[in-house]
Amino acid sequence: MLPIAMSDIHAHLTQEHVEVLFGKGHQLTKWRDLTIPGAYACNETVEVRGPSGSIKGAVVVGPTRKYTQVEISLTNAAVLGIKPPLRESGDLEGSPGAVLVGTAGELALEKGIVAALRHIHMNTNDAREFGVKDGQRVKIRVPGERALVYENVIIRVDPEWALEMHVDVDEGHAAGVVDFQLVELIR
Amino acid sequence: MLPIAMSDIHAHLTQEHVEVLFGKGHQLTKWRDLTIPGAYACNETVEVRGPSGSIKGAVVVGPTRKYTQVEISLTNAAVLGIKPPLRESGDLEGSPGAVLVGTAGELALEKGIVAALRHIHMNTNDAREFGVKDGQRVKIRVPGERALVYENVIIRVDPEWALEMHVDVDEGHAAGVVDFQLVELIR
Numbered sequence: 001m002l003p004i005a006m007s008d009i010h011a012h013l014t015q016e017h018v019e020v021l022f023g024k025g026h027q028l029t030k031w032r033d034l035t036i037p038g039a040y041a042c043n044e045t046v047e048v049r050g051p052s053g054s055i056k057g058a059v060v061v062g063p064t065r066k067y068t069q070v071e072i073s074l075t076n077a078a079v080l081g082i083k084p085p086l087r088e089s090g091d092l093e094g095s096p097g098a099v100l101v102g103t104a105g106e107l108a109l110e111k112g113i114v115a116a117l118r119h120i121h122m123n124t125n126d127a128r129e130f131g132v133k134d135g136q137r138v139k140i141r142v143p144g145e146r147a148l149v150y151e152n153v154i155i156r157v158d159p160e161w162a163l164e165m166h167v168d169v170d171e172g173h174a175a176g177v178v179d180f181q182l183v184e185l186i187r
Numbered sequence: 188m189l190p191i192a193m194s195d196i197h198a199h200l201t202q203e204h205v206e207v208l209f210g211k212g213h214q215l216t217k218w219r220d221l222t223i224p225g226a227y228a229c230n231e232t233v234e235v236r237g238p239s240g241s242i243k244g245a246v247v248v249g250p251t252r253k254y255t256q257v258e259i260s261l262t263n264a265a266v267l268g269i270k271p272p273l274r275e276s277g278d279l280e281g282s283p284g285a286v287l288v289g290t291a292g293e294l295a296l297e298k299g300i301v302a303a304l305r306h307i308h309m310n311t312n313d314a315r316e317f318g319v320k321d322g323q324r325v326k327i328r329v330p331g332e333r334a335l336v337y338e339n340v341i342i343r344v345d346p347e348w349a350l351e352m353h354v355d356v357d358e359g360h361a362a363g364v365v366d367f368q369l370v371e372l373i374r
């Protein structure tokens with residue numbers, strides 16, 4: 001068994017884009033740590049504007065990255081009027097863009113709007129215990145009144161990572177997930 | 188295989204409540220037929236107000252019923268600040284209320300806000316072909332990039348009904364559902 005958590009709409013930004021959105025020389029400020037070591041939710045949020053609507057308050061996740069990426073659910077996508085591909089983090093080729101709005105400016109992204117592929121973070125010991133490898137796809141069963149089995153869940157192994165499955169809010173709600181409840185890995 | 192369709196937030200109303208919301212003597216007006224024989228989406232919409240937020244544009248589904256019920260997703264529930272139970276249509280005891288707002292007035296519902304139990308409508312011949320009975324729970328597999336298996340899907344049999352599975356928008360998006368795509372019934 002392993003814990004599951006839902007990710008709401010959020011943005012990863014380059015330092016250059018941080019400065020466009022929040023001002024020259026601006027540094028991201030931590031709101032709270034995430035369960036992924038080194039990652040944190042920031043006080044900074046952006047508005048995401050698409051062809052058919054906009055969503056305010058998308059949390060920026062720090063630290064800055066080499067690419068700017070906004071992870072949205074398909075419910076967010078319907079509001080924005082964008083069709084994001086299902087992708088792993090950083091795989092942005094051919095993904096659609098959107099306009100990001102911060103406190104100091106706005107930014108027309110040409111690409112970077114994706115729906116995250118559901119995945120499990122684990123360390124090397126966890127992988128050995130579960131008998132799985134980085135990049136492998138497994139099934140995960142969520143028990144309960146809205147029980148379901150997610151297929152095509154990708155395993156990601158890193159020595160630093162805490163064991164946790166990540167789904168978006170649509171995926172979590174479909175199973176009646178409560179953050180950090182335990183789910184079952186099925187090979 | 189059978190078709191699946193997503194239901195967005197919507198309201199069923201009593202004639203009394205139609206008149207509170209849209210004016211004395213008001214009759215619901217059809218926008219378009221639904222795939223459920225006799226049921227139709229109306230031109231009338233309501234705003235649903237909860238303790239933490241409001242959602243405008245919830246379509247009223249006609250004809251009027253003996254009870255007023257609003258079916259919401261868990262994403263809607265998070266916006267409204269309401270915790271709806273998972274229920275079959277009409278099973279409203281102990282469910283929370285909300286304020287409904289129409290063009291002519293508003294209404295403080297004491298109960299009637301529910302999340303719909305995912306279900307399959309079928310006629311008697313379909314039930315015989317699938318080898319299932321009214322009230323039985325089955326599993327349904329959605330194929331594709333976001334493949335998943337819904338458990339606890341309840342079978343509803345009525346001689347008049349067209350064969351169709353109904354899920355809410357969270358549930359549909361979690362599986363990357365496109366309305367009327369085919370899914371697989373697993374006993």
